[in-house]
Amino acid sequence: MSQVAYRRLSVEQRRSQLLEAALGLFATRAPEDVSLDDVAAAVRVSRPLVYRYFPGGKQQLYEAALRSAADQLEGCFAQPQTGSLTVRLSRALDSYLAFVDEHDAGFKALLQGGSVVETSRTTAIVDEVRRSAAEEILRHLQVPDSGVWLRLMVRTWITAVEGASLIWLDEGKQPALSELRDWLVDHFVGLLVTTAAADAQCAEVIGRALAVEAADGAVGDFARRVAPVVLEATHLLAED
Amino acid sequence: MSQVAYRRLSVEQRRSQLLEAALGLFATRAPEDVSLDDVAAAVRVSRPLVYRYFPGGKQQLYEAALRSAADQLEGCFAQPQTGSLTVRLSRALDSYLAFVDEHDAGFKALLQGGSVVETSRTTAIVDEVRRSAAEEILRHLQVPDSGVWLRLMVRTWITAVEGASLIWLDEGKQPALSELRDWLVDHFVGLLVTTAAADAQCAEVIGRALAVEAADGAVGDFARRVAPVVLEATHLLAED
Numbered sequence: 001m002s003q004v005a006y007r008r009l010s011v012e013q014r015r016s017q018l019l020e021a022a023l024g025l026f027a028t029r030a031p032e033d034v035s036l037d038d039v040a041a042a043v044r045v046s047r048p049l050v051y052r053y054f055p056g057g058k059q060q061l062y063e064a065a066l067r068s069a070a071d072q073l074e075g076c077f078a079q080p081q082t083g084s085l086t087v088r089l090s091r092a093l094d095s096y097l098a099f100v101d102e103h104d105a106g107f108k109a110l111l112q113g114g115s116v117v118e119t120s121r122t123t124a125i126v127d128e129v130r131r132s133a134a135e136e137i138l139r140h141l142q143v144p145d146s147g148v149w150l151r152l153m154v155r156t157w158i159t160a161v162e163g164a165s166l167i168w169l170d171e172g173k174q175p176a177l178s179e180l181r182d183w184l185v186d187h188f189v190g191l192l193v194t195t196a197a198a199d200a201q202c203a204e205v206i207g208r209a210l211a212v213e214a215a216d217g218a219v220g221d222f223a224r225r226v227a228p229v230v231l232e233a234t235h236l237l238a239e240d
Numbered sequence: 241m242s243q244v245a246y247r248r249l250s251v252e253q254r255r256s257q258l259l260e261a262a263l264g265l266f267a268t269r270a271p272e273d274v275s276l277d278d279v280a281a282a283v284r285v286s287r288p289l290v291y292r293y294f295p296g297g298k299q300q301l302y303e304a305a306l307r308s309a310a311d312q313l314e315g316c317f318a319q320p321q322t323g324s325l326t327v328r329l330s331r332a333l334d335s336y337l338a339f340v341d342e343h344d345a346g347f348k349a350l351l352q353g354g355s356v357v358e359t360s361r362t363t364a365i366v367d368e369v370r371r372s373a374a375e376e377i378l379r380h381l382q383v384p385d386s387g388v389w390l391r392l393m394v395r396t397w398i399t400a401v402e403g404a405s406l407i408w409l410d411e412g413k414q415p416a417l418s419e420l421r422d423w424l425v426d427h428f429v430g431l432l433v434t435t436a437a438a439d440a441q442c443a444e445v446i447g448r449a450l451a452v453e454a455a456d457g458a459v460g461d462f463a464r465r466v467a468p469v470v471l472e473a474t475h476l477l478a479e480d
Contacts, residue, residue, distance in 0.1 A: 148414045149423075156404045156427075163399025167392055174388045179438070183389075186434045187396075194430040197465035198423060210473040220476040225437035227477065233450040236460040237467065 015053055017043055022065040027106035031062055063121065069110050070125045072099055077136035085209040086185050086218040088140050093161070093181045100165045101177060111166060133158050141205050149199035157188050186222050255293055257283055262305040267346035271302055306362065309350050310369045312339055317376035325449040326425050326458040328380050333401070333421045340405045341417060351406060373398050381445050389439035397428050426462050 009017065021042040025034045036058055040047045054061040076095040079088045100107050111126060134155045138146050146154075161184055168180055175183075189206075196203040213219040249257065261282040265274045276298055280287045294301040316335040319328045340347050351366060374395045378386050386394075401424055408420055415423075429446075436443040453459040 148411055152404065152407055152411065152415070152420075152423075155407045156400050159403025159407075160396050160400045163403070164392065164396045167395045167399075171388055171392065175392070180392075183392075183435065183438060186437065187431060190430045190434040191427060193466060193469055194426045194462075195423065196469045197426065197462060198419070203469055206469060207472055210476065213473075213476060215476050215478045217476075219473070220478075222434075222437060223470075223473070223476045226433060229433055229436045229443055229446060230463075232447055233453075233459070233463070236450065236453060236455050236457075236463045238455045238460075 018050060018053055018061070019065055019068045022061050023069060023103055023106050026062070026065055026109055027103040029105065031109055034058070036061065065106070066110055066122065066125055069099075069103065069106060070129045073129050074132040077133045079136075079140070081140065084213050084217060084219075085140060086189065086213060089137075089185050089188055090181060090218065092136075093184055096161065097165065097177050097181055100169070101173070104169050108166065108169060111162060130155065130158050130162070141209070143201070143205060147199065147201045149195055150201050150205065153191055153195040153202060157191055160184075160187060160191075182218065185218055189219055189222060258285075258290060258293055258301070259305050259308045262301050263309060263343055263346050266302070266305055266349055267343040269345065271349055274298070274302075276301065303361065303365075305346070306350055306365055309339075309343065309346060310365045313369045314372040314376075317373040319376075319380070321380065324453050324457060324459075325380060326429065326453060329377075329425050329428055330421060330458065332376075333424055336401065337405065337417050337421055340409070341413070344409050348406065348409060351402060370395065370398050370402070381449070383441070383445060387439065387441045389435055390441050390445065393431055393435040393442060397431055400424075400427060400431075422458065425458055429459055429462060 018039060022034070022039050025038055025042060036050050036054075037047055039061065040050045050061070051057070054064065073096060076099070077092045079091045081088075083091075110122070134151070137154050137158075138150070141150075141154075143150060164180065164184060168174070192202060192206045192209070196206045210219060258279060262274070262279050265278055265282060276290050276294075277287055279301065280290045290301070291297070294304065313336060316339065317332045319331045321328075323331075350362070374391070377394050377398075378390070381390075381394075383390060404420065404424060408414070432442060432446045432449070436446045450459060
C-alpha cells in the first residue's frame, strides 16, 4: 500500500485513488463519521494533498464519490448488444449487484441520502442513474420510440432492482447473490409479460425477445418452473 | 372557509385542520416555498395560533405533515380481511393512488426528501410506511412466519408501487389511474407467480390465493390476456 503512495501518479490516477478510498470508507461508515484525515491515511498521503484535489473539503469529496458510484452503476446496463435479452440482463445485474455487495453502506448512503450532502443534489444523481439505466434497457429492447406502458414497465423494474438491493442488504444479504440475480431477471420477464397483457407494444417486444431465447436458457427454465403453478389455476381461464 | 375558522374547534380538530392545510400547500409548492404565514392564511387564523400548535415552527409543521401523510399511506393497506386477494389489493391501491393523485407534490417531497427537514428522519418515516404496508400484505396472505423470498417479494412490490407512483407523476399522470391500479395488481400476481417458481412458501400462498379468485375476476381477466402471449413461446417449455 505504501508502495502505491510513493509511486508518481498522474492527476487522474491520484484522483481515482482518492475517490476509491473515499467510497471504501463511505461503504463501511456513515458519511458524517468519515474525515478527510481518514481518506488521507487510507492512501498514505498528507491531508493538504487531499485538499488540493478536493478544495471544497468533505462535501466535495462526498459528492465526487457519489458521482463516481453513480457512473459505475450507470455503466452496468451499458452491456454489449449481443446475446438474448436475459443473457444481457444477467450480465448487467452481475455488475450492479457486485457493486451493491462491495459498497453496501455506500450504496445505502447514495440511495437514502446522508446528512452531509444537499439532498436535492443527491436526488438528481440517483435520478440520473435510473434514467440512464432505463435508456440502456430500452436500447437492448430495440425500441426507439417507447410508449407510456413500456417506459412505465422498464422504469418500475429499475426501481424494483434498486429496492430489492436495499432489502437484500437489510435481510443480511439473503438469498445468495446469484439467486437474487436470477429472480430479478425472472421478474423482468414476468413484468414484461404482465404488461404485454395490456399493451400492444410490450406484446411485440416480448414476442421478439422470447423468439431468440433458448429452451435451455433462463426463460426456458423459468417457464418450466412457472408452468405447474399456473396449471393449478386453469379454472380461471374459463370464460364467464 | 371563513365559517370554519370562526367555529370553535377542539385542539385535535384545529391541529388536523392546520396539518391538512400544510399538506395541501406542500402538495403544490416545494417545502422551502411554504411559510407559516401561508398556512395561517389558508385556514384564516393568526400566525401566533399556528405557532401555538407548532412551537418548533416550519420544521415541526413539515415533519408533522409528513407524519400525517405517512399515517394516511400506511392506513391504505389496512383493508378488511374480506374478499379475494386481488379485491383487497385493488381497494388498498385505490386509496394509495388517490392520495398520490391528490397530494402529488407532497408525495414527491415525502419520498425524495426536501432540504428543510433532516434527511435521516424523513428516511425513517418513509421506511416505516414501507414496513407497515408489507406487514399488512403479509397479514392478508395469512402467513404468520414469512420466509426470506416471500418478504423480498412483498417488500420489492411495495417499492415498485411507490416507484410506479412517482413515474406516473413524472409521466404527466399517464396512464389512467384505474389502469395503473389494475396493472399494479397484475404485477403483484405476476411477481408472486414468478417467486413461486423458486420458493415453496410462495407456491403455497399463490395456490391458496388463486383458489378463491373467480374466473370473471381480476386474475381470470389477467390469465386470459396473458395466455396468448405465453402460448407463443411454448418452444421454451421443451426439455433440453
